[in-house]
Amino acid sequence: MTLVIEGAYIATVDSDSTEHPTGHVVVDGNRITAVGSGPAPADVRAESQIFDGTGCLVTPGFVNTHHHLYQWVTRGHAVDDPLFEWLTELYPVWAGIDERAVNVAASAGLAWLARTGCTTSTDHHYVFPREGGDVFAAEVAAARTVGLRFHPTRGSMDLGRSRGGLPPDDVVEGRDAILQATSATIDRWHDPSADSMLRVAVAPCSPFSVTAVLMKESATLARDKGVLLHTHLAETADEDAYCRERFDCSPLEYVEDLGWSGEDVWYAHGIWFDDAEIARIGRSRTGIAHCPSSNARLGAGIARARDLRDAGARVGLGVDGAASNEASSLVEELRHAVLFARARGGPQALAVREALEMATNGGGRHSRTHRRPRLDRGRQARRPRRVAAGHDRPCRHR
Incomplete structure (x- = not known):
């Protein structure tokens, strides 16, 4: 059945910012086949289901670039x-969650996302209780029931409190077990096809819950399998202080030194960057998941979305976990992105249509599968060591 939406205000968010105050959209199966002004052609209307969109705004689906559905x-x-x-x-x-709790939580979170215009969502799941069952499969099942395109990440933590990390030892996993489970998760679930509804990324949790070795080996695994990389970074002043005390460098310098930058990487939050770091992120085309509501709820700060966009970074919007947001609304993140940018930089700091671009195309640029040549297993592969510009010594990786 072909669906035609007519009479709505249509914002295409294309490269020319094309808008139709009264236009039509034609959807044939799983493809948008036509967008234009006025009603659809008569021959299309004759064989289609017509939806009257008068008084409505039609945009591309929103893309949620960071979440913790559980x-x-x-x-x-x-x-x-x-x-x-x-x-x-x-x-x-969280150490007590199981597959039933994750399925219920993911179903609720994804349903609320769908109600607020989201058609694609990631999820950063990094807690895997030993007696919790298959929690990753539980959230995949939830996404299929709700009907959203889903890009979950296999997260991980291997740095417990006894070794200087923040999480208790009983909620972290061993490095070898993490890498094996991550590889198996990609092999089981990742679908790189053009019509894919399910793609998997690799996501060690944060500098204060993951070892440098796991960060390096996770990057190697992801790039070997042609999937994307995600992690929390520069979310709070506490994290910045932790990295400077433990590694003698900033959070960004730390992950850059481990090879974590480029078009196959996106960071969650990205608040505590200085001018030089924002410029480097832009040059590398690394992505940022801007989570304004969660950042405000935790008092973490306001990400410099305007500066990051101007530098060339790929900036999308994220809800973040409902426990640090109390909601799962992408349209609310769009609104808050505008308000907080203006609170920081004045009334012209971020336009409404720029926030709409962040919620749609900005997030969509995070979700593309990245492919790199597989390593030649007949010889030892050696990846270039990255040292941040202006950072003349490597970080201390304890």
Whole structure:
């Protein structure tokens, strides 16, 4: 059945910012086949289901570039705490999740995303309780039920509190087990086809919960398999202080030194970057998941979305976990992106249509499968060591 939407205001968000105050959209199967002004051609209308969109706005589907769907079941905890204290309270709670809880949480979170215009969502799942069952399969099943295109990431933590990390030892995994499970997850679930509804990325959690060795080996694994890389970065001043004390460098310098930059990488949050770092992120075309509501809820700060966009970074929007947001609304993130940018930089800091571009094409640029040549297994592969510009010594990787 062909569907025709007529009479709506249509914002295509294409490269020319084309808009039709009264236009039509033709959808044939899973493809948009025509967009234009006025009603659809008579021969198309004759064999189509017609939807009257008068008074409505039609845009491309929103893309959610960062989420923790399992957190839907722990909303309302630690409501006045900053990130590190909030995590410290919630890690023991999350240690008890199982596949049923994850399926229920993911179903609710994805359904609310769909209600607010989201058609594609990622998820950063990094808690895998030993008795929790197959939690990754549980969220995949939820996405299929709701009907969203899904780009979940196989997250991980291997740096427990006894070794200087933030999470308790009983919620982290061993490095070898993580790499084996991540490889198996990609092999089982990742679909790189053009019509794919399910693609997998690799996502060690953060500098304070993952070792440098796991970061390096995860990057090698992802690039060998042609999938994307994701991690939390530069979210709070506490994280910045942790990296400078432990590694003698900033969070960005730390991950750059481990090979974590480029068009196959996107960072969640990206608040605590200086001018030189923003310029480097732009040159490398690394992506940023801007999560304004969660950043405000935790008092983490306001990402410099305007500056990152101007530098050439790929900036999309993310809800982040419902436990640090209390919602799963992409349209609310679009609104907050505008408000917080203007609160920081004045009334012209970010236009509404620029925020719409971030919610659609900006996020879509994060979701493309990245392919690199596979390594020649007949010889030892050696990847170039990255040192940040202006950073004349490597970070200390303890």
